[in-house]
Amino acid sequence: MTAAATALLDEADELWERRDALPGTATERVRAMIELVDSGVARSARVDEAGDVVVDERVKRAILLAFRLFPMAESHAGEFRYVDRLPLKAPAAGVRIVPGGIVRWGAHLAPGVTVMPSFTNIGAFVDEGTMIDTWATVGSCAQIGKRVHLSGGSGIGGVLEPIGATPVVVEDDAFVGSRALVVEGARVRCGAKLGAGVVLTASTRVYDVETGEELPRGEAPAWSVCVSGTRIRSFPGGDFGMSCLLVVKRLAESERHDKTTLDEVFRAHR
Numbered sequence: 668m669t670a671a672a673t674a675l676l677d678e679a680d681e682l683w684e685r686r687d688a689l690p691g692t693a694t695e696r697v698r699a700m701i702e703l704v705d706s707g708v709a710r711s712a713r714v715d716e717a718g719d720v721v722v723d724e725r726v727k728r729a730i731l732l733a734f735r736l737f738p739m740a741e742s743h744a745g746e747f748r749y750v751d752r753l754p755l756k757a758p759a760a761g762v763r764i765v766p767g768g769i770v771r772w773g774a775h776l777a778p779g780v781t782v783m784p785s786f787t788n789i790g791a792f793v794d795e796g797t798m799i800d801t802w803a804t805v806g807s808c809a810q811i812g813k814r815v816h817l818s819g820g821s822g823i824g825g826v827l828e829p830i831g832a833t834p835v836v837v838e839d840d841a842f843v844g845s846r847a848l849v850v851e852g853a854r855v856r857c858g859a860k861l862g863a864g865v866v867l868t869a870s871t872r873v874y875d876v877e878t879g880e881e882l883p884r885g886e887a888p889a890w891s892v893c894v895s896g897t898r899i900r901s902f903p904g905g906d907f908g909m910s911c912l913l914v915v916k917r918l919a920e921s922e923r924h925d926k927t928t929l930d931e932v933f934r935a936h937r
């Protein structure tokens with residue numbers, strides 16, 4: 668890295684210290700820093716000769732500053748063409764949609780929602796401050812609460828039919844881990860954290876590992892941490908493991924927001 672590039676990145680630390688009262692020149696400086704990242708000159712982390720991962724905190728600060736400084740702007744998808752019966756949702760007030768984020772007309776996005784390249788189907792309701800991360804899908808009529816994080820590739824099932832069927836509900840402050848699936852009217856209660864790869868359907872059995880108690884099926888309890896497990900079931904052909912949900916932790920008040928710090932930063936985009 669050149670001396671000029673190093674000096675520029677050093678400014679990220681100074682600006683970070685002044686982040687609550689940034690000077691007017693900050694936007695252009697941060698833009699130049701991000702150019703360095705874009706071009707590969709600067710990296711947020713690299714593996715050193717000893718094989719250790721070395722983080723360049725200046726780059727991380729520059730990226731965080733960019734979220735604070737850059738204005739919202741509209742863009743379009745160039746030559747991409749589609750055929751559908753439904754139009755796409757018009758830009759909604761206070762909602763950020765990254766290119767590749769697809770939201771169909773008839774889905775509600777409350778202010779403060781962030782849509783990464785993902786798909787949200789008609790009838791879905793997504794409440795304030797929620798993040799729909801990359802390749803997540805929000806099925807038709809799925810109900811997503813406030814400040815939820817639907818991690819990359821997670822799948823929230825849609826329950827459009829039968830008409831009377833309960834849709835998937837993910838309540839306020841929940842976290843759905845990468846590639847987790849919540850389908851068939853399953854429910855993620857307030858503040859529950861689902862580990863990566865969890866599968867929760869309406870019939871999934873749920874166990875509290877502390878007490879051994881079987882909890883209501885198809886539900887992640889409020890303010891709990893849940894991961895996938897297996898229970899052994901006997902069949903005529905032998906004993907086999909069947910998928911279930913394990914409640915491995917109950918979150919005390921003081922623990923409830925530990926892992927949401929990053930989300931807060933990304934959401935503070937306006």
Ligand SMILES: CC(C)(COP(=O)(O)OP(=O)(O)OC[C@H]1O[C@@H](n2cnc3c(N)ncnc32)[C@H](O)[C@@H]1OP(=O)(O)O)[C@@H](O)C(=O)NCCC(=O)NCCS
Nearest residue numbers: 818819843844845860861862863864892893894895915916
């Ligand atoms: C479920 C999760 C939130 C638990 O985090 P935690 O509260 O710190 O708990 P721990 O990591 O100590 O895990 C508790 C136990 O569950 C196991 N476990 C953790 N995640 C698991 C998962 N996804 N599936 C199965 N088991 C899992 C751990 O091995 C650990 O078992 P051990 O105590 O016998 O070693 C976390 O592991 C996870 O999956 N986070 C989601 C990550 C993600 O998808 N991020 C997307 C955005 S970057």
